[in-house]
Amino acid sequence: MVFFDTVARFLRLWKSHLMRAVSSDGASYKVTFVRNVTDIEPELKIQHFWNSCSSSDISCDDKIIKRSLESGETAEELARRMEREMQADAQSLGCIAPDFEPRVSEHLAEIKDMVGTLVGKEFAYVGKEAPDDDGGDVYFRVRRFEEYGRLSRCSLDGNEAGARVEVAGVKEAPEDFVLWKSAKPKEPHWDSPWGPGRPGWHIECSAMAKKFLGDTLDIHGGGPDLIFPHHENEIAQSEAANGKSYVKTWMHCAAVRAAGNEKMSKSLGNFVTIRDVLDKYDGEVIRFYLLSSQYRRPMLYAESALAEAGRNGPHRQHGKNTFHGSLKDWSEPKRERSCCHCRLTHVSVGRLDLRLQKRYAGARKLAAMRNLPLTEDSVDHGAVAWVSVSTALVFLMTTGLGFFYGGLVRDTSIVSTMMMSVLAMGVVTLTWIIFGFSWAFGGDGPVVGNFEYSLFMNLDMMMWSDTGLPGLCFACFHLTFVVLASAIISGSLVERIQLKAYVVLVALWSLLVYAPLCHSVWAEGGWINDMGHLDFAGGTVVHLSSGVSGYVAGAILGPRFHIDKDQESSGNIPFVILGASMMWFGWLGFNGGSAYGVKDGVASRAIASTLASSASALSSWLLTERMVKGRCTGIGASIGAVAGLICITPGAGYIVPPLALIVGALGAPWCFLWVEIMNRVQLVDDTLDAFALHGMGGFAGTILTGIFAKDKGLVYSGSFQLLGKQSLGALACAAYAAAATALIMLLIYLVMKLRISEDVALYGQEESPYKFATHSPMPIKPIRPLPESSEESASSTA
Structure with a gap:
């Protein structure tokens, strides 16, 4: 109340x-504020026939009639007294009086009119004659209303009516609910075309809402226990009778x-x-x-x-x-x-x-x-299982990125390149636990959070918002995002940055760039989030920010000492394909897990759209490569698939799979174009095209989300409003990432050396004083000695 x-x-x-x-x-x-008063309470027999619910029947007598008999009052007198007490309590709590407070007993004409309309449209029927004289009951045909269950996300398919509930003789199907209940002896009743009786529990709300608020309500409130069956039945009977959407926004307190x-x-x-x-x-x-x-x-x-x-x-x-x-x-x-x-x-x-x-x-x-303790009732176990699996999948993506980048560099730089991803996994995990998560999701400020969740404090025994997830589960899932984003930056810096400088860079970047952007875009109170900007899984927060940051850091760092195009093309192609495949696999958790659950179908849509976009982008990239270069390559196929994955990320949960095909088909040539521009103009030595792929791919996906997002996108609404918000959010994120990264690089330059020496750049960091061994330090004995030459082999045979 x-x-x-x-x-x-x-x-x-x-x-x-x-x-x-x-x-x-x-x-x-x-x-217009309406609060209805139920002064006629029908007998309730709620029979759970859903496979996911209990099979036991919940029954209760009419409480008003029962209490009136106990108190010696008439049912009407009792109802009025309870109404006065409720109003007095509301006044004590400072609640204002509603514009209308209709009583069911005073709106029976409207109720009977709506029941008659439903019978006339064949959405309702009069129950069959039964030995107990229940022939005056009127029931709603649930299966005739095709969208039944959309609010509660329950499905009529797969029910076992015979095993779950005994089908009453007066009903066509066990799930049908009563609109008008025939009166029993000595019960209050009212005349109707179907005989004396009283209205069902659900029809009263629909009839009175129509009278005072029209066919469509902006906001409908209630408790979560009313979602099924009460509000589900309200939707069915109101939309069947009026032919219009019943409620725009449900608010269950x-x-x-x-x-x-x-x-x-x-x-x-x-x-x-x-x-x-x-x-x-x-x-x-x-x-x-x-x-x-x-x-x-x-x-x-x-x-x-x-x-x-x-x-x-x-x-x-x-x-x-x-x-x-x-x-x-x-x-x-x-x-x-x-x-x-x-x-x-x-x-x-x-x-x-x-x-x-x-x-x-x-x-x-x-x-x-504010935080509900972790209990069996408060935890969504399906969501926890799915997000936990997604956390593992996304963490695997960073390893895949290491293989992907390692396969694109010279043989002498493979290990150091892959180690940059490993270092990000370790260092950024620490910064995220200590301060990062709290700065990203703590508090409700417009740009950055607070220290409320530092060291993951206060997360172990609380739920996170209304996701049904424990706080630690939510924090660990987002940990994998910042780790991946930090590792992406290495693609612009390999073969020339000191590894110790890179460690400091990603540590500071995760705190000073990623955390504020994450808070602005995803946290409650974040200014980009409040603006209405959509980023489902990190098109701006992860990819655009890391791509732009890598570009700026690469510009400050300067080009490599030796850029040998022939040497560049001799990468480890199996590593590239393996890395791209690992990322493709993990991306299903990256986008699908961002739904934070599996009940409402958003996760399924995100996964389907992710697969559609990546496949379309792979084909589109190969076609573009064939047209421009005259041949298709394995590296091109791998990069094309990754481009499609990046482009669909900001809109995976908002874009349906058919339109995701278009996103991939457009995103891949866009990224290909930027790869060619960067390689030909060479203003900045973006070693592995991280800016062209992640930066511009994330930007393209953000803009395409404004065009293709379900309901709000340009193709659905005809409005440029969302497209404008997407553009503004993307540009703001890019500008902040560029400025903050430049400041971080300047700070690092003041305290340590940024670049490796020319000798190390030529021979690879594996041969540097702080080398990571490329091979095992233990000598490996061959199975059999190999001859030094063919002549020696021939003589020994003779």
Whole structure:
């Protein structure tokens, strides 16, 4: 109740600005807040027939009728008394009255009209006659509504009706739900075309919502326990009756749970009412306590937390003054930017509670209460398994990158080149654990985080946001991203940078370049994220930033001493193919794991689009290579596949596979063009074309996401809005990466030597004083002695 009251206040407070954000033609805008009252409660028989759910039946009697008999009141008198108590509690918590608070008993005409419409459209039917005289029941044909299950992500396919539930004689199918329930003896009832009875549980919400809010709602609230079956059934019956989309944005607010993460229940003796808490604490304290947690995250009831909320009174008042006073202080452009996150036509409206929480200065003091302890109920085990596997896959990509780069250099530089990837795996892991992750994902600042999660503190026993992942699982997954990004930079610097200088470079780069970009693009409160920029798996954060940084570092470092094109072309082709294949394999976890789960189909789409783009890019690169150079090469095929993987990365979860084919087909020639430009112009010696491949590939993928992203992209919406945000985000990331990398290189130059000597460059770092042995130091004895010459072999035979 408190959270949705806060949403209503937020929208009403800024409705004049929201009007300009939502309606460009100056049309009027009004916030309508409706809270319905169920004063008729039908008998519930919820039968779980999903394979993933319990097979037990959950039954309960009509609570209003039962309690009215116990208290000696009529059902209507009891309902009115409970309604008054609820309104009194809401007032004590500072909740404003809704615009409308309709009662079910006063809207039976609208309910019966909607049921009649569904029967007329054959989405509903009157139950068959049965011995117990249930013939007046009206049921909704669930299987006729093809999109049933899209909110809860449940599927009707594969159900075992015979094993899971006994099909009642009056129903066509076990999953059909009741719209109108025939009355039993001595029960309250109302006349209808189907006989005396009362409405089902779900139809009341659809009918009253249509009357007061129209066919389509901007925001629909409720608890997560209502997603199935209540809200799922609402969607089905409303869209079947009205022929329009029912809700634009669902906001499910989690409940307060008892100590030990148990559900509050009178039978367990852990039930606490608002009245009980109001006897001890002021309503404003309770309100602040309830708003201290992200709305989709269950919070644990604790007296100590309420006491802490009470002690934060001065901070709370300061935050409120800041919140209201900020409307006067902000410039008009800033106000409009902020309002974009509350647009009712945008999915991002789900973040508006975070915007509110940030206005309360004392809210961060309750950070310890925001995190749900790791329990069987809070962890999404499927998501944990998938992201853990993806973490291993992405970590393997850095090894693959080492083989890929090692196969492209001279034989004397293979080991040192591969060691640069290994060094990045070790050094950057340390920086990420110590400070990097906290700077990337801690706090809610616009550019960088804080020290909240330094040394992975506070992560071992908390959930991360609403992903269903433990904090450590989330942190380790993103660790593999920064390791890979740091290793990519080596492609621009091999054969001329001191290894110790490279170690310092990637250590500082991971903290001063990657972490701020990661926070800006992916973290809550990041300015690029708040702008609406889309980067699904790191097109800007990983590839564009590392490619640009490598280019700048290479420019400062200067060209190699000896660039022998013939010698360059004598690389280890099997290493290149092996490395590209390892990266291709790991990239499925790189993009697929960025969905943070497997339930909603985003991971599957990301994997399918990744495969489609890479295959299309491989073919496109070979075709381009054939047209330009007259031949196709194994190295070209490998590079082409990698180019397609890079280009699809920012949009893997947003672009459908057919359009991903276009992304790969366009991205590969684009990268090929930049490889040719870099090799011919040679302004900067980008040794292994990291800038042309990763930098320009990441940029192209970011722009193509603005064109092909589902729903918001140019080809879907006809609007250039997302394309503009993608362009601005990419340019901002590139500019920051370039400037910060130049500063880091300057700092390193002041304290140590950057370049290797000319002799080491000529003979390879394997022969340098700090060499890494190319071969095993143990002598290897051949199986049989080999003759020194053919003549010697012939004489010994004779």
